[in-house]
Amino acid sequence: MAKNLESVYSSDNNMNSTTLSKDDSHETNYTAIAQSPEFKELKRKKNRFILPMSLFFLVCYITLPILTSYTTILNVNAFGDVSWVWVYSIALFIMTWTLSMIYVRKATTFDQEANDILEKEKAGGYK
């Protein structure tokens, strides 16, 4: 009963979704997908992108309060009366915009590979 209700609710979401919904003719074997070389390869690529990037922006970010709290090197003027602390801060803004654009680009390539796996699953390729 509960499962029926569940599917009634989520079917509403699935209908206007572009992601492929699974073929009702077979039960999805998630373990088979998870252990397939193409899924492992996709995960490896994703992790190799997301992990270093995340570390990079978090380190850049937290370096700012560390530098301002324990040194005065950012108080030196960079351009006119604009000191390095402002330059560093604006650089963090530019970093945020740049990395978000890079993410979209990269994620689009992941989308294609994810789509291939979805197609294969739909065709019954993981049993």
Place this chain on the structure above:
Amino acid sequence: MSLIGLSFFVGIVALTLYVTYIASKRTNSASEFYTAGGGLSGWQNGIAIAGDYLSAASFLGIAGAIALFGFDGFFYSIGYLVAYLVVLYIVAEPLRNLGRYTLADMITARFNQKKIRGAAAISTLTIVLFYMIAQLVGAGALIQLLLGIDYWIAVLIVGIMMTVYVLWGGMAATSWVQIIKAVLLMIGTVIISFLVLWHFNFNIFGMFTEMKGATAHGEAYLHPGVKYTNGLDTISMMIALVLGTAGLPHILMRFFTVKDAKTARSSVIYATWIVGAFYILTIFLGFGAAALVGSEKIMGANAAGNMAAPLLAQALGGDILMSFVSAVAFATILAVVAGLVLSGASAFAHDLYGQIFKKGKVTEKEQMKAARLASVGVSVISIILALGAQNMNVAFLVSLAFCIAASANLPVIIYTIYWKNFNTTGALTAIVTGLVVALILVALSPNLWAVNGSMTFTGEPLFPLTNPAIISVPAGFIGGWIGSLIGARADQKKYAEVDVKANIGLK
């Protein structure tokens, strides 16, 4: 209050009620109520995220902080913006792929147990309540100042408006209120920034030079350290800001209003551009207020500096601009509290009532009824608490909300998606450790304790930092890790399912 000022307020109220009326016609299912049927486009959701996120604390608070403390006020702008990278890179897409209405949905996609859902719902409600009281107390004080009406009437007006939006229009109305507000806020901010730049002859370097002599702080105004002198506390606050956003329930909920992970991604991009542009402009708001209004007058109106932006508008464009900016601030408050009511109601009605109490066996009609009742309940409780909390320190409540979000929600989200040995015990210990450690450390902190009796309790604070994130966030992660070591082995089959769903969006 002038006729023009009044008409701005009436205009905003009328416009938001109109979109609520439109939305009410289609809000007839739980999915419509909580997530607008998942039918928002990327740009719509992106603007709505910005509208949900840029609270009065951002607009009035940061402008005031930069006006009074120079660079130190800008720390908030940086933290709130970079936080979007955490949302985009780590949380947004897996969350959209795994969840339905709430954060608890996403965690129970892997650990389907009542206690996990219960813990996640309670941490959600805790954050919503603290954040909501902060917004309502701030709103009451602000409207009191702007319109000259009593505090309790101001809180009631905001409280009734937010209840009306959510009760009748659900997520669709809330989203459109947030979109309208974001557009108005950007227009107001751009106009003020343009006028400030004009005042400085469009010379940014000249503006910095002039700011050296414009305040009592002298050259120090342009350097960090005017307000934040404790290094560890500054770093701790910055950790809470950057990691807290990705755990805030009303922000997370916005990712369920789009049809798939790809749209969730594009909406974060829109939000990042809008929010980033806004935070850059806070420099002009703050500098302008410091130079043109002066810290004495700003602090005379409100000690925390919250009136800096409206006063600056008055100095630049007279009563008309001030009325417009005040009306924008009012819209800002309405949009944020409506989003909060909705996320609180979903934790109550969907998680606690629908899934735990009724075990998921609820009809569509019962779901809607529960959701509406919960919305009224959340609104009434917050209004009552806000009426009694008039003299509470608002900034402390907001930083507490961010800190709990970073400590109790983020560790469990990251582990659930990325760690294959994470298990049920770990999920429970992660949430509970993060929540309890954050609450206890704040209860012992200088936010509540002062030797001179200026805070709630008199005495030496046992914990020295005002923001405990530097301890409580690692505590949440370590709690989840230890729990996973103690608990039963993780169900690898279930993780394979979650891993596949999160990564390729299989339904």
